[in-house]
Amino acid sequence: MPTRARLTPAIADVRRAVREAFDVAGVGAGGLVLVGCSGGADSLALAAAAGFEGARAGLRVGAVIVEHGLQAETASVAARTAEALLGLGLDPVQVVPVNVGESGGPEAAARTARYEALDAAAATLGAKFVLLGHTLDDQAETVLLGLGRGSGPKSLAGMSTVSGSYLRPLLAIRRATTEAFCRDSSLDYWTDPQNSDPRFTRVKLRHEVLPLLETALGGGVAEALARTANLLRADATALDQLAAELFSTEAQVAATTATLDCEALAKHPSALSSRLIKLAIETVGGQASATAIESVTALVLDWHGQKPLTLSGTRVERTGRSLVFRTTKTLKTGAC
Numbered sequence: 001m002p003t004r005a006r007l008t009p010a011i012a013d014v015r016r017a018v019r020e021a022f023d024v025a026g027v028g029a030g031g032l033v034l035v036g037c038s039g040g041a042d043s044l045a046l047a048a049a050a051g052f053e054g055a056r057a058g059l060r061v062g063a064v065i066v067e068h069g070l071q072a073e074t075a076s077v078a079a080r081t082a083e084a085l086l087g088l089g090l091d092p093v094q095v096v097p098v099n100v101g102e103s104g105g106p107e108a109a110a111r112t113a114r115y116e117a118l119d120a121a122a123a124t125l126g127a128k129f130v131l132l133g134h135t136l137d138d139q140a141e142t143v144l145l146g147l148g149r150g151s152g153p154k155s156l157a158g159m160s161t162v163s164g165s166y167l168r169p170l171l172a173i174r175r176a177t178t179e180a181f182c183r184d185s186s187l188d189y190w191t192d193p194q195n196s197d198p199r200f201t202r203v204k205l206r207h208e209v210l211p212l213l214e215t216a217l218g219g220g221v222a223e224a225l226a227r228t229a230n231l232l233r234a235d236a237t238a239l240d241q242l243a244a245e246l247f248s249t250e251a252q253v254a255a256t257t258a259t260l261d262c263e264a265l266a267k268h269p270s271a272l273s274s275r276l277i278k279l280a281i282e283t284v285g286g287q288a289s290a291t292a293i294e295s296v297t298a299l300v301l302d303w304h305g306q307k308p309l310t311l312s313g314t315r316v317e318r319t320g321r322s323l324v325f326r327t328t329k330t331l332k333t334g335a336c
Helices: 009-025 041-057 074-087 106-125 136-148 175-184 201-217 221-250 262-267 270-283 290-301
Strands: 032-036 060-067 093-097 129-131 257-261 309-311 314-319 322-327
Touching: 009 041, 009 129, 009 175, 032 041, 032 106, 041 060, 041 074, 041 129, 041 175, 060 074, 060 106, 074 093, 093 106, 106 129, 136 175, 136 201, 136 221, 201 221, 221 270, 257 262, 257 270, 262 270, 262 290, 262 322, 270 290, 270 322, 290 309, 290 314, 290 322
Parallel strands: 032 060, 032 129, 060 093
Antiparallel strands: 257 322, 309 314, 314 322
């Protein structure tokens, strides 16, 4: 059973957030969920709260500690964290070493390795969900990063509480609250020195940009950015659903192709037409980047006899009113 701690506001807030996430995701009694835990305050508080709430709900709670091997002390941090989690009643607790590649830069490569390890552990152990310790502060940083890069609404919508097999219960909880949770629970958490390294973009946002905005705008910026993400996510979800319904009636889908009518596409608002194009590209196995969607849109709105487009995994050609998306991937024997 999880260690009992004196109930404080921070402990109550984090436990409530976990309980509500379990309810939203429909996590039933008897199943297994895993907590992705680094040993930092956010994930350690999440693990402790999940262990407590899981025991009350008849739910098994385990943990996966991904050891990236990028710093000399991370192996010993992982071992200490595993010991702490076992003491909190989590079972099973696994330490998973990974090899971090170089693709996309150090942050992206570490993230890719981490998610691959979490997915593999969940599949092996039969866990329905993996809990992640992203907080409101992380959400604000994500939105601000998207704004700075000129990203679309999907990126600005930030992270969802439920995303496939991932649960993020702490998106309405501040980082200071998870640190208070750990102090109130007598849990020693690890402070990753890389979280203060200005070479990383998120560190600059956290320690330079957000404090400046808080001062300039009189506070409440992190909460406002997180609120913006929630509003945009609701809009994006509604548009995605509408686009999926339109695609099911307007697109002609065959084994290796998807066809859309250009005149029908041109009549839709751009928010819908771009989504229909995205769905067509993905239906034939292509990658629907923003650049790819813009190029295909030009075949609809600025047609003057252009040659077919060769995109990643997709060839797109306009013939008259028809816009034909064709896979460029080799089908496996027996594929439909």
